[in-house]
Amino acid sequence: MSDFTSSFWPVYITAISLGGIFGCVWLLWLALRAKVQPDSDNTTGHVWDGDLREMNNPMPRWWMGLFLITVAFALAYLYLYPGLGTYPGALQWTQTGQFEKEVARGNEQAAPIYAAFKDKTIPELAQNGQAVAIGDRLFMNNCAQCHGSDAGGSKGFPSLTDGDWLWGGEPEQIVETITEGRMGNMPPMAEAVGEPQDVRDLAQYVLSLSGSPHDAARASRGQEKFAACAACHGEDGKGNTALGAPNLTDNVWLHGWGENAIVERINKGMTNVMPAWGAKFTPEQIKVLAAYVWSLSHKGEAEGGAAAAQ
Template sequence: MSDFINNFWSNYVIAATVLSILGCAILLWMTARKRVVGDKDNTTGHVWDEDLREANNPLPLWWVGLFIITIVFAVGYLAFFPGLGSVQGKLGWSSAGEYKAEVEKANAELAPVYARFASAPVEQVAADPAARAIGERLFMNNCAQCHGSDARGSKGFPNLTDNDWLHGGTPDKIIETITMGRVGVMPPMAAAVGSADDVKNVANYVLSLSGSPHDSVRAGLGKAKFAVCAACHGADGGGNQALGAPRLNDNIWLHGYGEAAIIAMVNNGKQNVMPAQNERLTEAQIRVLASYVWGLSHNATTASAKP
């Protein structure tokens, strides 16, 4: 219940819960004390479908007993466990706390497994079959959702098996990226480039940098306008890893290939987020995972074009 942003919803839940329990108790009490006077045949006099009569029998004692036990149990449960809005209960238990304790216990049990890789260089860990197996499982559980089970990524998600890195592919940089995450921002640049025709010319010039099919006349006109892009991507389109600006002179396209895709990028910009993993993984796990990722690009050094 810690997600409440003010006391209103907490108080609302408390009131609804307490009133529901009181309502059940009052209903049971009223039912138990009320006696309907029946006829000699022990019916209430109500008849349906000509011959279906309502009997005036009391509630079974076992049913009444279970009802009372349920109410008492509910009161006891709410006293010791969370359930009344933001009230934590006397035991202080929470599902988040139990999850944290289980994770800490599991990490403590696995610590000896990771200890053997703690002081070894990433390059050495990447070559260890046991470490690769562990790294693969960590990757499947934490990274494959975005980068794919084969780590080749997809549109908007980088391929980790080539040597094209936005922020650098050294072991330390990979560890830094996994630990702290990344936020990549390409601001809308249409106003700085000029008219819609200027944007189209720049798009063709960008295509020409990688030798992709393009309109050479428009590319020539767009070269001068590319100056506003060169501040991040470099005069030759070689990118800037310090800024996370991708290379434009290779045949790797993270957010789509072709004139239309580049025009959309210039007009609209783009923001990508790589979430930090330091709250999900221990330092030792991140090191093994980084070793696995580093090994992927060094076992397959041929860069492949992204869709």
């Protein structure tokens, strides 16, 4: 367990915060007690260039007043807001609560815009320029970090611009993916396949399914080992969108191409997670975002419909 879960740290933070504030008060009190003695020349005794003397005057009262105001502000702030260990503050303010309020206010302001899209289907929204523009902004702000600004994906993050869909590319499937997220899990299968050479033969067979360069003799030996994979990928290797099992017969390689990459997946397995966005987006926002994502792989339909609408 992390040291920062110890009860020592809240006490430590509280002591440092209050100690610093009351330390300033103590210094101000000492400064206020300083008096200029009548029989003193009121210097520190430091002299430079014969005539330049360092005076020992007390701080101006207005300056000390500013310090006292700062101390009062600090104490009031720490009473109202969190800053003293586990004390939540009288106002119960949190960053999460502030964020949720701002999101709710933004959604309320945007509600009239999304109301115009409420009764339209996702293919219809994909033909609506305003809806697509809004979906594009939602995508760039929330999805581009993984899928890329052009939605072309990268290693480990699928492209959304082709017709290859791990969990299905129908409008309702895209909505479900965005709303609930997805977790794809391929367990390590080396033990079920057999010896290390059997794993490499199986990798050659997988390469043959997509017409990739492969060793035909080794692929033939690996074919019988594919039975361990067929439960998810299907006997024909074309995948299963209900399980998120990819199609092995096309030329899309999410985690790398080649014998070594396939062997690594068989030996180590792989877990990929798409986070759920249902808690952040409203159903209307998800619908518009889904329409934008759907349009990326149906450009002909979306652009043709938009032209006809004009």
